[in-house]
Amino acid sequence: MVLMKTETSRREALALAGIAGLVALLAPRMSFADAAMVDAEIKKLYGDKKFESGKVKLDVPEIAENGLVVPITIDVESPMTDADYVKAVHVFADGNPAPGIVSYKFTPACGKASASTRMRLAQTQNIICIAEMSDGKLYSTKSSVKVTIGGCGG
Amino acid sequence: MSVKPTPRVRVPTQAKPGELLEIKTLISHEMESGQRKDASGKIVPRKIINTFTAQFNGKTVFEADWNPAISANPYQSFFYKASESGEFAFLWKDDDGSVYESKHKLTVA
Structure with missing residues (x-):
């Protein structure tokens, strides 16, 4: 009993x-960022300039089990010489509390415009990557990541 | 909770001229996003490393601006094309103003 x-x-x-x-x-x-906030951030940086596709390779997992640690690798096709190199790369996400993830500044001394890090993703969302070349041309790419357990707050 | 961040860097000590080196860095840091709430419901203030800089012989070769969306114990890898002997300096700048530094010699022959 x-x-x-x-x-x-x-x-x-x-x-x-x-x-x-x-x-x-x-x-x-x-509150979470959305695609419009990402666009606004990009506009702040580059105004109404046109983006071309190609050259930028964004390597993220299709499904991330843990949103706290999501590996990301960026690879931009470029000879990385003094005359022709990748100046900057910006990464944004449209479903995190803030749109920005990381911004890189490359120099010809890098030899290769590639970088890897780990990011937090609060939910399933798109990752947008923009590369600015030394001649002012812009390239962008987009990739979506499915997040099983979000990596924000507690 | 706050232990002094320890940088860990993997970089070759010797290279041939023109060789492409991959540099991997890691630093222990909680990267407090400023989004989290503690048990009493108060927002834990933001404290992250906001900039990572790689210099070679005093010249910046690579820079990363990190946002709160970067994971705790941030990892960063990138490349460097060896041209001359010298010294790498890796710098992590904290929101609180402190700078963590790690130096590595490179011999090019």
């Missing part, structure tokens, strides 16, 4: 904890 009683209360407690958890999950906690 006593045993059954404790078991019930434990079950109730668990159920309550479950509901509390669900409520916490569903309650709006923070």
